[in-house]
Amino acid sequence: MELVDKVLRGDEGSAARLISMIEEGRDEGYEAISLLFxxxxxxxxxxxxxxxxxxxxxxxxxxxxxxxxxxxxxxxxxxxxxxxxxxxxxxxxxxxxxxxxxxxxxxxxxxxxxxxxxxxxxxxxxxxxxxxxxxxxxxxxxxxxxxxxxxxxxxxxxxxxxxxxxxxxxxxxxxxxxxxxxxxxxxxxxxxxxxxxxxxxxxxxxxxxxxxxxxxxxxxxxxxxxxxxxxxxxxxxxxxxxxxxxxxxGSSKKKENIKRLVLAIFKEEFWGETLKKIQDKAMFDDIFQQLQNSTIDPYKAVRMVMDLALPTE
Ligand SMILES: Nc1nc2c(ncn2[C@@H]2O[C@H](COP(=O)(O)OP(=O)(O)O)[C@@H](O)[C@H]2O)c(=O)[nH]1
Ligand SMILES: [Mg+2]
The missing domain is CATH 3.40.50.300 (P-loop containing nucleotide triphosphate hydrolases)
Structure with missing residues (x-):
């Protein structure tokens, strides 16, 4: 990847561009990181x-x-x-x-x-x-x-x-x-x-x-x-x-940290992606309508949202 080569050659402009891509969450940016790693x-x-x-x-x-x-x-x-x-x-x-x-x-x-x-x-x-x-x-x-x-x-x-x-x-x-x-x-x-x-x-x-x-x-x-x-x-x-x-x-502390960090990032990504997927489903609004009408309790609502996110086969 040309951008990665430029960063490795010390080009600050390319580094700034790559960081922006990462901030925006663009796949291309993270592919570049794999090459830099x-x-x-x-x-x-x-x-x-x-x-x-x-x-x-x-x-x-x-x-x-x-x-x-x-x-x-x-x-x-x-x-x-x-x-x-x-x-x-x-x-x-x-x-x-x-x-x-x-x-x-x-x-x-x-x-x-x-x-x-x-x-x-x-x-x-x-x-x-x-x-x-x-x-x-x-x-x-x-x-x-x-x-x-x-x-x-x-x-x-x-x-x-x-x-x-x-x-x-x-x-x-x-x-x-x-x-x-x-x-x-x-x-x-x-x-x-x-x-x-x-x-x-x-x-x-x-x-x-x-x-x-x-x-x-x-x-x-x-x-x-x-x-x-x-x-x-x-x-x-x-x-x-x-x-x-x-x-x-010391080094094992760092390894333990990287696992915790990956899980923390996973949590954020999983949450974001999942919400994106279920928000558009008709059932999603329906659950909250029922909740408003008090036909279901909040715990039931959580279980229904869970089922929507992770349907059991
Ligand atoms: N009196 C005093 N003020 C300091 C010292 N170090 C920083 N400051 C002042 O404290 C304020 C905040 O500093 P800054 O480095 O921006 O803090 P930051 O918000 O933690 O990044 C600035 O006005 C600095 O000039 C110090 O050793 N003594
Ligand atoms: Mg500061």
């Missing part, structure tokens, strides 16, 4: 997650510059499923990414609109493969998803950085939601603000007493806007990379 698996895919305003874009920007200086070829994917293309958040990201964008070899792609067929994780995984085909060896994925999306995006990554700030006490919320554990590295950003060092210590203590794996999740203090702590973050990322490559526990 044998060339992937070597890049360090790093996820950066956290609440809006935590400093993810600033951190990603600084990481891109530092990795770039060290000779890395960097690609950035900014995922924001909640904002529409062209909205303030999107433009803000573009402005903040400016420094990294000026660096040669940094390819930035925003995926900032809703409703990818098959879900955001499917499109993001595809985009990461394209960037790797393009020759990127460090891929930074910034995501501000909530709950499931965040977890799914994290499954695409080799290393996940959770960014917190001392501002909102959001770390408490994260602990409660169990979201802190999806990170391999925790960053306490905005350490120029009061309470940051104490908050970082609290989280460190929490993570030490709730350790679930061999890898001890480090808590790093960062002032992203000044670039402080960014080199330590890079060192921690490299250490984690080595750990996952060398440690069988």
């Amino acid at each position: 044998p060339y992937t698996g070597k890049a360090h895919v790093i996820g950066v997650t956290g609440a809006p305003g935590a400093g993810k874009s600033t951190i990603v920007d600084k990481l891109a510059i530092s990795f770039g200086r060290q000779g890395g070829k960097v690609g950035i994917i900014a995922v924001d499923p909640t904002s529409a293309k062209g909205s303030g958040a999107f433009l803000g990201d573009r402005l903040r990414m400016r420094n990294a964008e000026k660096l040669e070899g940094v390819f930035i792609r925003s995926m900032a609109h809703r409703g990818f067929p098959g879900g955001i994780a499917k499109a993001t995984l595809g985009a990461a493969y394209v960037l790797e085909g393009l020759g990127k060896d460090v891929i930074l994925i910034e995501s501000v998803g909530s709950g499931q999306t965040e977890i799914q995006i994290s499954m695409i990554c080799d290393s996940v950085v959770t960014v917190l700030t001392p501002d909102y006490g959001d770390e408490i919320q994260l602990m409660k939601a169990g979201l802190l554990e999806i990170g391999d590295i925790v960053v306490m950003n905005k350490t120029d603000r009061p309470g940051a060092v104490e908050a970082a210590k609290d989280i460190e203590f929490y993570l030490m007493s709730h350790k679930k794996q061999h890898w001890q999740i480090p808590v790093l203090t960062v002032e992203a806007i000044q670039g402080k702590g960014v080199e330590d973050l890079i060192a921690a990322l490299k250490l984690h990379r080595t750990y996952t490559v060398e440690n069988s526990q």
Whole structure:
């Protein structure tokens, strides 16, 4: 496929086109991925997650510059499923990414609109493969998803950085939601603000007493806007990379994740396709009419929809 050859030769325009095809859910795009797939698996895919305003874009920007200086070829994917293309958040990201964008070899792609067929994780995984085909060896994925999306995006990554700030006490919320554990590295950003060092210590203590794996999740203090702590973050990322490559526990975790991810994408696709098929059937409207008239109960309605979707022979 010509498009694939061009991507493999490093043509960024072709990569951008291919990512658009993937976003639109076009078969051609996924056929291209099959051809690219044998060339992937070597890049360090790093996820950066956290609440809006935590400093993810600033951190990603600084990481891109530092990795770039060290000779890395960097690609950035900014995922924001909640904002529409062209909205303030999107433009803000573009402005903040400016420094990294000026660096040669940094390819930035925003995926900032809703409703990818098959879900955001499917499109993001595809985009990461394209960037790797393009020759990127460090891929930074910034995501501000909530709950499931965040977890799914994290499954695409080799290393996940959770960014917190001392501002909102959001770390408490994260602990409660169990979201802190999806990170391999925790960053306490905005350490120029009061309470940051104490908050970082609290989280460190929490993570030490709730350790679930061999890898001890480090808590790093960062002032992203000044670039402080960014080199330590890079060192921690490299250490984690080595750990996952060398440690069988790490690699089996990744394999388990890819199965979960495939099942998550399957769920989305299966749901979408099935709904498309049954919606046009006369019986479909009939079921809801009966439900409205209270001639059937909701459980009966579910069973009837199931029968419509998966008729037993
Ligand atoms: N005081 C302070 N502000 C920061 C720091 N890092 C980022 N910011 C600011 O926090 C705001 C949100 O940052 P941004 O990177 O866009 O956050 P994102 O929404 O998580 O991507 C911006 O105004 C940044 O300039 C920091 O270390 N200290
Ligand atoms: Mg951002």
